[in-house]
Amino acid sequence: MTWDELIRPFEFEFFRNGIYVATIAGALCGLVGCYVVLRNMSYIGHGLSHSIFGGYAVAGLIGVNLFLGAGIWGVITALAVGGIVRRRPIGSDAAIGVVTTASFALGLALVQLYGSPGRNADALLFGNVLGVTTSDVWLIVGVALATAAIVFFFYRPLLFTTFDTQVAAATGIRTSWIDALLMIVLSATVLATMNVMGVTLIAATLVVPAVVARMLTDSFAKMLALSAVIGAVSGFVGMNASYHLDVASGPTIVLTSACFFIIAFLAGGRLRRLTGNVGHAH
Amino acid sequence: MAGALIVVDDLTVSYGGGAPVLIDVDLTIESGDLVGVVGPSGSGKSTLLKAMLGTVDAVSGSVRRVPGLAVGLVPQVETIDWNFPVTVAECVGMARARGLRMPWITRAERAEIAEVLDRLGMAGLGNRHIRELSGGQQQRVFLARALFTNAQVIFLDEPTSGLDVRTRHDVLHLLDELNADGLTIVLTTHDLNGIAAHLPTVVCLNRSVIGAGRPDEVLVPEVLERTYGSPMEVLEHGGMRVVVDAPIDATVTPLRRSGGRGASA
Numbered sequence: 001m002t003w004d005e006l007i008r009p010f011e012f013e014f015f016r017n018g019i020y021v022a023t024i025a026g027a028l029c030g031l032v033g034c035y036v037v038l039r040n041m042s043y044i045g046h047g048l049s050h051s052i053f054g055g056y057a058v059a060g061l062i063g064v065n066l067f068l069g070a071g072i073w074g075v076i077t078a079l080a081v082g083g084i085v086r087r088r089p090i091g092s093d094a095a096i097g098v099v100t101t102a103s104f105a106l107g108l109a110l111v112q113l114y115g116s117p118g119r120n121a122d123a124l125l126f127g128n129v130l131g132v133t134t135s136d137v138w139l140i141v142g143v144a145l146a147t148a149a150i151v152f153f154f155y156r157p158l159l160f161t162t163f164d165t166q167v168a169a170a171t172g173i174r175t176s177w178i179d180a181l182l183m184i185v186l187s188a189t190v191l192a193t194m195n196v197m198g199v200t201l202i203a204a205t206l207v208v209p210a211v212v213a214r215m216l217t218d219s220f221a222k223m224l225a226l227s228a229v230i231g232a233v234s235g236f237v238g239m240n241a242s243y244h245l246d247v248a249s250g251p252t253i254v255l256t257s258a259c260f261f262i263i264a265f266l267a268g269g270r271l272r273r274l275t276g277n278v279g280h281a282h
Numbered sequence: 283m284a285g286a287l288i289v290v291d292d293l294t295v296s297y298g299g300g301a302p303v304l305i306d307v308d309l310t311i312e313s314g315d316l317v318g319v320v321g322p323s324g325s326g327k328s329t330l331l332k333a334m335l336g337t338v339d340a341v342s343g344s345v346r347r348v349p350g351l352a353v354g355l356v357p358q359v360e361t362i363d364w365n366f367p368v369t370v371a372e373c374v375g376m377a378r379a380r381g382l383r384m385p386w387i388t389r390a391e392r393a394e395i396a397e398v399l400d401r402l403g404m405a406g407l408g409n410r411h412i413r414e415l416s417g418g419q420q421q422r423v424f425l426a427r428a429l430f431t432n433a434q435v436i437f438l439d440e441p442t443s444g445l446d447v448r449t450r451h452d453v454l455h456l457l458d459e460l461n462a463d464g465l466t467i468v469l470t471t472h473d474l475n476g477i478a479a480h481l482p483t484v485v486c487l488n489r490s491v492i493g494a495g496r497p498d499e500v501l502v503p504e505v506l507e508r509t510y511g512s513p514m515e516v517l518e519h520g521g522m523r524v525v526v527d528a529p530i531d532a533t534v535t536p537l538r539r540s541g542g543r544g545a546s547a
C-alpha cells in the first residue's frame with residue numbers, strides 16, 4: 001500500500017469525522033476504563049452499553065431526543081442495578097445480567113417492530129464509520145471535555161473511593177455521590193462512542209486499554225495517561241484499518257487494542273522499565 | 283461532653299434488621315486516649331469502630347462526636363487490594379481528597395508526605411508500589427495516610443493481624459509514641475498480650491461492653507471468661523499481665539518429634 005493510498009481517505013469528510021470521533025472516543029474510553037477495571041466493574045460497562053441500546057429504541061419510539069433519552073435510560077439502569085443489589089440478596093453481576101439484558105432485549109424487539117430510530121441497527125450494534133456526522137464529533141468532544149474536567153477536579157475523591165470506599169466514606173467523602181458521578185460519566189461515554197464502536201464492542205474499548213496500561217505501570221496517574229494514549233492510538237489505527245479492510249470500525253479498533261495487549265503481555269518487563277517501573281506486573 | 287471527643291451512649295446496632303451486633307454500648311473516648319478494643323470474632327469490634335466513624339446507623343442510642351472532629355481510619359490489611367496501582371506517595375496523598383484540590387501531589391504536600399513517612403521509619407519509599415513493602419511497612423503506609431489527613435483521632439482495625447511477633451510489637455510501640463505526641467488512638471485487636479504491654483486502656487467487648495479500664499483491671503479471668511465464653515488463665519510475669527492465649531478447657535495436642543517423643547512442656 002502506497003502513502004497516497006494510505007492518506008486518500010482523509011480527503012473525505014465522513015472519514016475525517018470518523019477519525020476524530022474514534023481517536024477521541026479511544027482516549028475517553030481509556031480514561032474512564034481505568035475506573036471501570038479497577039472497580040471490577042467490567043461487566044457493568046458491557047451491560048450498560050446493551051441497556052442504552054434499549055433506551056435508544058424507546059426514545060425513538062416515544063419521540064424524544066435519542067441521545068438524551070438513551071443517556072437518561074442508561075443512568076436509570078445503573079441506579080436500578082445498585083438499588084436491587086442494596087435491597088435484595090442478589091449479587092451485582094446477577095442484577096446487571098437481569099436489568100441490562102432485559103433492556104437490550106426490549107431494544108431489539110422495538111427495532112424489529114418499528115425499525116431503528118435515526119440509523120440502522122447494524123451500525124448501532126457493530127459501529128460504522130459511515131454513520132459518523134459532524135454532530136457526533138461535537139458530542140464526543142463535549143463528553144470528553146466534561147469527563148476530563150471531572151477527572152481533573154475529582155481526581156483524589158475518585159481515586160480514594162475506587163481504592164478504598166470504606167475508608168473514603170469514614171473520612172468524610174460522599175462516596176455515593178462519587179459513585180453516581182462515575183455512573184453518569186460512564187453512561188455518557190457509552191452513549192457518545194456507540195456510533196463508532198457499536199453496542200456489542202464498547203466494553204472492550206473500556207477494558208482493554210486500561211488492562212494494557214495496568215500491565216505497564218504501578219502508578220495510578222501513569223495508568224490513566226497510558227490508557228488514554230493506548231485508547232486514542234487504537235481508535236486512530238483501527239479506524240484507518242476499518243476503511244482499508246472494509247470491516248466495521250468497532251472490530252478493527254478492538255483488534256488494534258488487542259494487539260497492544262499481546263505486545264504488553266510478551267514484552268511487559270522491558271516496557272515497564274521504559275515507563276519507570278522495575279517491579280513485576282501484579 | 284467536656285474533654286470527650288466521642289461519646290457512645292446506650293448504642294444498639296444491627297444490620298438489615300437482623301440480630302443486634304452491638305447492644306447498649308456505652309463508651310467515652312477522651313482526647314489523648316489510647317484504647318484497645320478486644321473480643322472474639324463477631325463480637326462487634328469493627329462495628330463499634332464504624333459506629334464511632336459514623337458509617338453505620340444506630341437502632342437506638344447515639345454516637346456524639348465533637349463538631350468538626352477530624353478522624354482517620356487504618357483498615358484491616360486483608361481488605362486492601364494490593365494489586366491496585368498506587369505508589370506509597372499516591373496512597374498517602376489521596377487522603378486529602380475533600381474540597382477542590384489539584385489532582386497531582388503539590389510540592390508542599392510531597393514534603394509533608396516525606397516528613398510523615400520519615401516519622402514512621404519509611405523514608406525514601408514514596409515511589410515504591412504498596413505491594414513491594416513488608417507487612418509492617420504496609421501497615422505503616424495506611425497509618426501515614428491517616429496522619430496525612432491531620433486526624434485528631436485515628437481508628438485502626440486489627441493493625442497487628444498477620445504480623446510476626448517482632449513487627450506486632452514495633453507497630454504497637456509506634457502507636458504508643460504517636461499517642462505520647464498527643465494523638466488519640468482507638469484500635470481493635472486479638473493480641474491480648476500486645477495491648478497488655480503497650481496500651482493504657484482496654485475495652486472487652488462481646489456485643490456489650492464487658493469491662494473497660496486499665497489492663498490490670500480488665501484482663502482478669504472473670505472478665506475474659508465473660509468476653510470469650512470460656513475460662514482463660516492470666517499469669518503475672520515481670521509485673522505484667524500475660525493471658526494464656528487459649529481457653530483452659532481447650533484440647534491441646536502435644537507436639538511430637540518425628541521419633542515419636544513428645545515435646546517437653
